[in-house]
Amino acid sequence: MTRTVYLNGDYLPETEAKVSIFDRGFLMSDGVYEVTSVLGGKLIDFAGHCARLGRSLSELGMAAPCSDAELLAIHRELVTLNDITDGMIYLQVTRGNPGDRDFAYPPADTKPTLVLFTQNKPGLADAPAAKTGWKVISVADERWGRRDIKTTQLLYPSMAKMMAKAAHVDDAWFVEDGMVTEGTSNNAYIVKGNRIITRALSHDILHGITRAAVLRFAAEAQMEVEERNFTIAEAQQADEAFVTSASAFVMPVVEIDGAAVGTGAVGHLVPRLREIYLEEMAKAAI
Template structure:
């Protein structure tokens, strides 16, 4: 049985409790991060911690612990759960006031809630990395601040289920004719050796893995262009892939009914995955 962290205590998962008045439960008033673990170490923890700090600031939400304390909690959970490969989910909400109200509670009276738990997963040798995944396109109807990593994940969850119903693995969301991102990842295409991905804005999540992969691509002398692209352009691409904290670089081999390239993971996606995992293992803490 897992040990989880809830508001200052390490408890068995079946004893973990949060108030019914917690605003994360009632209002989706919370933010989250997922940090990967390889060989018992944290991948890009600093990047996730900085993005968490930004999300909290954007929502005027108080941080319940310092970054150093957060790192200590992550490491304690890895030790207590003997986690060698997988991820750690972290969630901060605006806390549990005495009653439900649309107005924010006073942070001096209602401290933020903090929950963390581990998830054991096969990341480095995930089967989908060798086969690639299939995606469908769906309309993007989320709120306008996707750059804040909030727990408002109903529509992305619906998108995953739309994909599953269609016999696919995931969905790419489209707004004003261009792809924004996947339901839980950033989206890319490759054409003529050039990696193309949407530029940063409030329209997409500023992916930590995205930043690392683009940096590594440039270091490997790969050409990168940050701009929007259409589903039609993606279907005509040589390769496509997604990035996220727990999938790293994952090839996409089909978009809607169109096969991408040869229908198998392409050389650029495979190479980026290799160098990302290698770099992550070297720098994990």
């Protein structure tokens, strides 16, 4: 079935949606994005994604294309038009089309480009990998320094995904100055006893919306949370490990660079954390 997508005020068949070759998102990766999960036809943590979108736009000096209320209406309409029960909605805002290529930003009144489309993922919350866990490798973190801004500059994460694929594993964890920063499209954690350890927020990592919710739920469940750097060697000696993202939710990691984490099988704390997250997010979905 041909999807209906949203482009600058219009709902169109995906085959008819066109963006100018002069759009700065195409020429300069001058854009930001968000991905919101849909479970049971409802949006997961929409307010969090809107807040981070606003921050990303502000950090890059880009104008918001519309209000949060208008974005919510667009999301809901796309869910309806594409009959999405479980899946994702991708949103991208670029600095727009200045009419030619130039490193300088276009005039402030240049209209931003706003694109949204759906991805149908039946059974999104029931991924088999949640029961078996992911295997990851470590790679050098060679991304730009402002990883806290959710830009469309995703070439190196894409390259790292392919490194993982070539190694026959599920993902890669970035390492900088000997310390784990995050996964290619997720935040990274290790577990020692009842303590969850993850890198503190800074320009070095994406300020994950799922991360914020998971750490809040963990604290409410009397789990300890410690925000600090950790090495691959420490991760390999952990009891459990996991990642979080808007589409993977809470995903166990059972092997890092060929070394088993804990018993090499999914442990007890991470599945419980995933269960809590999905239960609470389903209650709050809109």
